[in-house]
Amino acid sequence: MKHSIADGSQIYWDGAHYDAFNVPYQDDMKFYLAEAKKARGPVLELACGTGRLTIPLAAAGVDVTGLDLAGPMLARARAKAAAAGVKPRFVKGDARSFSLGRFKLIFIAFNSMQHLAAREDIEGLFSSVARNLAPGGRFILDVFNPDPRCLVRDPDEELPVAYYDAPSGGGKVLVNERYSYDRAAQVSRLTWTYRSEKTGRSEKKRLNLRCFFPEELLALAHYNGFDLLARYGDFRRRPFGPDSPKQVLVCRPRVQ
Template sequence: MSDQFYADARLYDRLFPGGDRAVAFYRAEADRHGGSVLELGSGTGHKLIPIAADGHPCTGLERSPAMLGEARRKAAERGVEVEWVQGDMRELDLGRTFDLVVIAANSLLHLQTSEELVGCLRSVRRHLAPGGRLVLDVFNPSVRMLALADGVRRRREASSYVDPDRGVVHVDVAETYDAAAQVTRGSWYFSSDTEADFLVAPLEIRSIFPQELPLLLSLGGLRLVERHGDWSREPFTADAALQICVCEPD
């Protein structure tokens, strides 16, 4: 589950600071479907806190204690009430239902086997209120990019960030792709000008291909009703970077 990668929540927020369009999309989905919202893999609350600020009763389930602690801090700072729950989406059992369940920012891809994925989706189905929806986003796998995952360490320029103590931090990544498992296994190396490799964190991410996704949802008791290729709700196409999916009980 790549626990070490999520052990420093503030580093995570510096590494992935954007996502305003994604936040706007999920806020609109919460308004569209109304009622209570559950986010699985809620991280530091980047999406759920704004949804709660709009007046929706919100629950965030997160496995990492560090991410959960930062989410609590940020919500308190903004004066927003969210129910934060430490837990694993593979073992979801909250004993109640929700009008909207969200699995954002590739969080579903930490589940590496089909059994884990289907089990999670079946649990989501049980947690949906009548008329409820699941909305998720995962990347659209690029065969070209997967083929480049050759284990060579390369600089990831887009991931450089400024740390208040270390200054500019550079990020290198070395990845390999296991085609049989559909899992990319990588090591992320964080270095400053004065401290090389002060953190080396593994990250493993599953790929879910476009024809595979509706089948997994169906096995989980869900049906894909909308699939967008970007946050402006353009139709999903072969070259889209994202698969943004709206699902309902089958």
């Protein structure tokens, strides 16, 4: 079954495949765990997916809620949490419009904000975050620092991006990527072709990622009523600079 989220991305159709694909990614874990503990209160992860971060946070004693739009991702998150013996709250909802309470920390990790392409989407995100933060609460987001070398990639070029073990003994899956940058919308339009070695079948899925350029991202936070507390270029808290792979922003609403 194809599963599209609001921006047309289709890669969240199956949480088990998502996890098998992303298994090695751990770079941000220590950072978000430290921030969640520092918050000393309820934490909300937006676009929590299969609970890659939510579940370890809950296991570390953090009072954490995860919100996501994709049912298959949440189903997988709930099953993994039960297997781990932890009980984070998982909620089906939209990061652009939610009302879940008052949190000391809200974060949106692993480039998930790049699924919000339109100005109205971003406005919805920031206003919902402001409404759901307790006094003194913080908002953290991380997105890529767009690399101009990627943006000019030949759209006909196909490159391998993953080779993983399909869930339930389904054999190896090779994922090849085509990448086309839409300069008008500032959206990277990717097509991932999943090829099962076992069955020989291929399936194409779309992934759209809005690019946020550094000064633009600061302006969006500012004009949506947030002050910047810290800006890092990676999860080791190195200062943001031209060669930084990531933009990690820690901010809080100007008026609380």
